[in-house]
Amino acid sequence: MKLKIYRKAHFNAAHRLHNPDWTQEKNDEVFGKCNNPNWHGHNYVLTAEVTGELDPATGYVIDIKILKEIIQEEIEERFDHRNLNLDVEEMKGLNPTAENIAVVCWNLIRKRLEPKYELKIRLHETERNFVEYDGNI
Amino acid sequence: MKLKIYRKAHFNAAHRLHNPDWTQEKNDEVFGKCNNPNWHGHNYVLTAEVTGELDPATGYVIDIKILKEIIQEEIEERFDHRNLNLDVEEMKGLNPTAENIAVVCWNLIRKRLEPKYELKIRLHETERNFVEYDGNI
Amino acid sequence: MKLKIYRKAHFNAAHRLHNPDWTQEKNDEVFGKCNNPNWHGHNYVLTAEVTGELDPATGYVIDIKILKEIIQEEIEERFDHRNLNLDVEEMKGLNPTAENIAVVCWNLIRKRLEPKYELKIRLHETERNFVEYDGNI
Amino acid sequence: MKLKIYRKAHFNAAHRLHNPDWTQEKNDEVFGKCNNPNWHGHNYVLTAEVTGELDPATGYVIDIKILKEIIQEEIEERFDHRNLNLDVEEMKGLNPTAENIAVVCWNLIRKRLEPKYELKIRLHETERNFVEYDGNI
């Protein structure tokens, strides 16, 4: 039997939406107040969805303690109380939109999961705005 | 890369479930207290899910400000503080169940979105009852 | 020992804000879209707060099953799936603002509670707009 | 037109994660504090997702009152205020992980639904940990 397992986590970070290849006018036009040079920030909520086979011995698809640890090490320790433009190596050269953050989170968790699992990431930037990525390219 | 973008919105409206082709007895039997001739109402929560390709220049699949405006113009201005049986042209002749409202919302937003995007609508009538429609016919 | 006990309940109703002593212009100016003659509606959330002494035999201040029944009989059966302007005897002659609904709910629950208890009512009209009444006159 | 209809319900239950074929050491290693012999418990939240065709006469995919009754009879009456290891016939011989509870809930609701409907179950054990099952084997 195949099931999906979900684990939610949080991180609080600063960011600024900005494309350095554009003029200030173009940046203001596209990113508006999200382009504030002094930054703003969010309480991000990440939900990892892992799909896999039920192990009859444990009754688990994946031990959620292990999934929780992967998220803590890969996401919370890297992103929490950080500036997403300046402090996170994996975000360098990327505009820290919810989309790009979700793709980076997917890549970070993916490399820690056994290949037999499928992975999807949902990332809330606010209660009303969120994105989802499943590795589809 | 393909991602999904979500935007949540709200509208507060009155409605009554009723099939004019049926007797009052049949209406009462099927729709119960939802058939109150003096109406009742809900705080509806609409979530639009848009699927599309990531634009590397912006880091956006769709500018969420544009999606927010489409929802405000097509949904909130049309449905908020209205009677869904009497006040909304697009609902005429339809029983305003959550299902039918979701289909109408999907049609209204769909015609404003570029063809390259896919659209799904989730509509909460209450915290415990909700529906989803993706244009599938 | 004195503690507070809370019980939450829901009802979905239609209403219209309107003062019949005023002109249509004054009503529109003060109540705006809430004055729609065809009604609109809300998912109301009522929280009753009861303050009283801890009974050492039960470990209860009040049996929450009894409080739940009082709210069902006095509030849910009276207000749920109703029109607050037309269908509820106790609202007659009152403009059904969140404030007036909360006062009516307080009076209805108060008369069912033993005098030894204190009562406060919180009423959510939306997630962002709510009121509280404790019988203070 | 095909839509999805969702209904949320709750039950509060005790459980203990334990594999009787394992040593106590192995159980402690795998299940940690979830293996407490004196039990612990959760407020479970079950969401049933039913997919089907819109009936133009009612505007319903399924009458949500019927879905609510199925969930009350099959899930709430069976699981609420129970011990999932000791009190529920259908859980006998199963480790009551969220995964296994979701599979049992799916089977119980599935046999009450007409074959024309598809069913998916989401089960929250906590706000941060949840699972999903759609009958996939």
Place this chain on the structure above:
Amino acid sequence: MKLKIYRKAHFNAAHRLHNPDWTQEKNDEVFGKCNNPNWHGHNYVLTAEVTGELDPATGYVIDIKILKEIIQEEIEERFDHRNLNLDVEEMKGLNPTAENIAVVCWNLIRKRLEPKYELKIRLHETERNFVEYDGNI
């Protein structure tokens, strides 16, 4: 300036409402399904409210890291994944109603706080049922 600081925490526990001085009939009559001899359980949510003076050097009333640690050591380590009737020394001889758990939590946190602070505890047993205690006797 005096402010209130709040910190929320969670614990998942089993319990049974029962008065050993009563007959089984009386216990069933008063506690109903909460008297299940095989236990049931909840995801409890505790909110500690601390009132105190603003320290101008830190901008804090109390360092919330310290409040978080007190709650972890006194409440989460003691109550999480435990049986409130069997496993918690401080609950011995008490019927584990939300009221009695809140009083025990208040006492445990109070003795760790400096006397200059006031303390109130809110404890959610479910999303709809909760209690509050501020040390009032």
Place this chain on the structure above:
Amino acid sequence: MKLKIYRKAHFNAAHRLHNPDWTQEKNDEVFGKCNNPNWHGHNYVLTAEVTGELDPATGYVIDIKILKEIIQEEIEERFDHRNLNLDVEEMKGLNPTAENIAVVCWNLIRKRLEPKYELKIRLHETERNFVEYDGNI
């Protein structure tokens, strides 16, 4: 009759906790990761509570549209998508803890309210950490 009226609003901002009179070591010790020189941020939730007399002509204590406008002009336009250390005149010289932000918000809204109203501010920095201020000095 006296009631309380509540209005909730949101703003997303960057900040850094830091006391310029202290050494870097002392700042790190007291503020930990909140002292990151590159900032971090939050989705703040502000709830304004206004206490006043019920006006029998309107059924309002205060027109919530007016309260909403005051919060938009004084709080959202000033704090949203800003850096609370650098961009907000009223925060200059203050460490932007939740406590200090709440006091500044209280002062900004207080001066816009008629003297007959009482005001309390609740400010959520995260879902688990929040503060409350009512002008008490």
